[in-house]
Amino acid sequence: EAQVTQNPRYLITVTGKKLTVTCSQNMNHEYMSWYRQDPGLGLRQIYYSMNVEVTDKGDVPEGYKVSRKEKRNFPLILESPSPNQTSLYFCASSPQGVRAPEAFFGQGTRLTVV
Amino acid sequence: AQSVSQHNHHVILSEAASLELGCNYSYGGTVNLFWYVQYPGQHLQLLLKYFSGDPLVKGIKGFEAEFIKSKFSFNLRKPSVQWSDTAEYFCAVTPSGGYQKVTFGTGTKLQVIP
Numbered sequence: 222e223a224q225v226t227q228n229p230r231y232l233i234t235v236t237g238k239k240l241t242v243t244c245s246q247n248m249n250h251e252y253m254s255w256y257r258q259d260p261g262l263g264l265r266q267i268y269y270s271m272n273v274e275v276t277d278k279g280d281v282p283e284g285y286k287v288s289r290k291e292k293r294n295f296p297l298i299l300e301s302p303s304p305n306q307t308s309l310y311f312c313a314s315s316p317q318g319v320r321a322p323e324a325f326f327g328q329g330t331r332l333t334v335v
Numbered sequence: 336a337q338s339v340s341q342h343n344h345h346v347i348l349s350e351a352a353s354l355e356l357g358c359n360y361s362y363g364g365t366v367n368l369f370w371y372v373q374y375p376g377q378h379l380q381l382l383l384k385y386f387s388g389d390p391l392v393k394g395i396k397g398f399e400a401e402f403i404k405s406k407f408s409f410n411l412r413k414p415s416v417q418w419s420d421t422a423e424y425f426c427a428v429t430p431s432g433g434y435q436k437v438t439f440g441t442g443t444k445l446q447v448i449p
Binding site: 261263266279320323326329 | 367378379385387436
């Protein structure tokens with residue numbers, strides 16, 4: 222089954238404790254992105270990647286890191302989480318060579334930083 | 336840079352009522368336009384998309400949207416809503432031409448009352 226898989230689905234952590242949210246897609250998509258969803262603000266892009274070893278900042282990259290060492294994986298790293306990073310996070314992938322490529326989203330990771 | 340406005344934040348309708356959700360975008364060039372739906376507790380899924388040609392686009396579950404270039408609008412419509420359409424709806428825009436940065440609107444929560 223074609224899908225984007227995020228782990229964990231739920232995470233509660235303390236301020237300053239490094240964490241990684243994993244994202245993996247099995248559709249051989251070139252493009253991958255991370256978004257955070259907050260009430261009243263919609264989805265805001267954190268980072269995106271056009272291909273392996275190619276990443277770029279989105280609208281709200283502060284406090285986050287990403288890496289794209291393999292095509293299928295795009296982990297999101299919070300080196301020192303803070304309470305304002307409490308949010309619902311979505312990973313998405315999109316294909317290349319398609320007109321108006323749609324985004325395929327993972328199930329989301331609800332992160333709480335206390 | 337592009338931007339998207341969804342002016343209706345929360346819409347309440349009775350079953351069988353007609354639906355129209357507004358979406359306006361700002362960008363100086365040609366665009367791809369999308370509507371995504373997020374059912375409670377789930378990830379975003381594509382409803383429909385426009386990239387060229389017929390400005391009236393039909394999507395899944397009886398939804399359609401009309402691209403009016405002169406108004407920079409891409410409103411979502413459904414003639415008769417069902418309780419199962421209760422969800423949050425997001426409009427998104429991206430410049431045309433390969434993969435480009437996607438910008439989402441803030442979303443419209445639709446509540447359908449049986």
